[in-house]
Amino acid sequence: MKVLFLGRGVIASVYGWALERAGHEVEFLVRPGRAADYGDGIRLSLLDARRGLRGTRREETWPVTLRESLEPGHGADLIVVSVGHHRLRAAAESLAPHLGSATVLIFGNVWEEPDDVVAALPADRVAWGFPQAGGGFDADGVLQAALLRKVLFGTLGGAPPTAREREVRVLFATAGFTIAERADIRGWMWAHAIADAGMFTAAFRLGSMSAMIGRRDAFREAVLTTRELLPLLAARGVDLRRHRAFTAGYRAPAALVAATIAATTARVPLAQISLAAHTDAFAEEPVRLVRDVIAEARRLGVPTPRLDRADALIDAHSSAA
Known part of the structure; x- marks a missing residue:
C-alpha cells in the first residue's frame, strides 16, 4: 500500500517508519520550501515496544521521500493526518480537492465535533484512529520517541467499520500493531x-x-x-x-x-x-x-x-x- 503522511512530525515519522519496515511505500507531504530544510533522512532513536513493554532500541538514519505538492495521480492509497487539533479543519480542506482514490485516516487529537471538523472530506472516505506513541525532536534534530503495540480505532456512531476502514486496520495489524476498537471514538x-x-x-x-x-x-x-x-x-x-x-x-x-x-x-x-x-x-x-x-x-x-x-x-x- 502507498501511504502518504501529512507533515513530518513525531507521529508521522514514527508510524511512517514502522509501515515502511512492513513493506509499504511511505511518503511525507510537507509545506513548500520545507523539504530542503528537513533533508532526505530522519535520525531516529526509537524505543519500539510492539513486542514487549521493555522495548527494543532502534537507532538509525532513515532515508525518506518528501513531496511539497499533491498532484493528480499521486497514487496514495491512504493519507494519514496527524496534526494539531487546531489545524485539522484546514488540513481537511486542503486535502479535499486532491484525494484521488485515497482513504484519509484522522490520527490525532480532536476537540470539535469530528464529522464537522472534517466536513470538507467525503464521510465515506474517512477513518478514525489514535496513535499510541510519543516523543519529540531533540536539540540535535534526533527523533527521541517511543512506540507502543496498540493502535486505537473506532467509527462515529459505533457503526461497523466500512471496507475502507477495515483496510486501514489490516494495514496496521500487518505492521505488528494490535488493533483496539473504541465503541465511542468521539x-x-x-x-x-x-x-x-x-x-x-x-x-x-x-x-x-x-x-x-x-x-x-x-x-x-x-x-x-x-x-x-x-x-x-x-x-x-x-x-x-x-x-x-x-x-x-x-x-x-x-x-x-x-x-x-x-x-x-x-x-x-x-x-x-x-x-x-x-x-x-x-x-x-x-x-x-x-x-x-x-x-x-x-x-x-x-x-x-x-x-x-x-x-x-x-x-x-x-x-x-
Whole structure:
C-alpha cells in the first residue's frame, strides 16, 4: 500500500517508519520550501515496544521521500493526518480537492465535533484512529520517541467499520500493531483531549512537560484539572459510563494516582521518553488546546477554576515574551 503522511512530525515519522519496515511505500507531504530544510533522512532513536513493554532500541538514519505538492495521480492509497487539533479543519480542506482514490485516516487529537471538523472530506472516505506513541525532536534534530503495540480505532456512531476502514486496520495489524476498537471514538477522543489539557496545565507551572518527570505535585495537578473537566464531557453529551476505564483514574484519590504516575515516569523508560522530549510548555498546540477547552466550558456553563488559572499563566508567559 502507498501511504502518504501529512507533515513530518513525531507521529508521522514514527508510524511512517514502522509501515515502511512492513513493506509499504511511505511518503511525507510537507509545506513548500520545507523539504530542503528537513533533508532526505530522519535520525531516529526509537524505543519500539510492539513486542514487549521493555522495548527494543532502534537507532538509525532513515532515508525518506518528501513531496511539497499533491498532484493528480499521486497514487496514495491512504493519507494519514496527524496534526494539531487546531489545524485539522484546514488540513481537511486542503486535502479535499486532491484525494484521488485515497482513504484519509484522522490520527490525532480532536476537540470539535469530528464529522464537522472534517466536513470538507467525503464521510465515506474517512477513518478514525489514535496513535499510541510519543516523543519529540531533540536539540540535535534526533527523533527521541517511543512506540507502543496498540493502535486505537473506532467509527462515529459505533457503526461497523466500512471496507475502507477495515483496510486501514489490516494495514496496521500487518505492521505488528494490535488493533483496539473504541465503541465511542468521539467520546474517547474528547476524553483524551481533557487528559492532555490536565497535563499541559501542570506543565505551564513548571515550564515544560519534561520537568514533570518524577514530580508527584505536578501529576496531582494534572489529575485534579482533568477531574474538574469530566462534567464538561457530560455536558457535551458523552456518556461517561462508556468510559469507566478512563474516568476511574481521575476519580481515584489524586495523591495515590499521582504517586504512581510519578514513580512510573521516573523509572520506566517507555513512560519517560514522551515527556522528556517536550521542553516547551507554551508551544502552540498546548496553548490552543487549553484555551479551546476553556472556551467550550464557558459556552456550556461548566466551571473550570484550575484551567482558568492555567489561562492566567499563558497570559503571563505571553506578556513576558
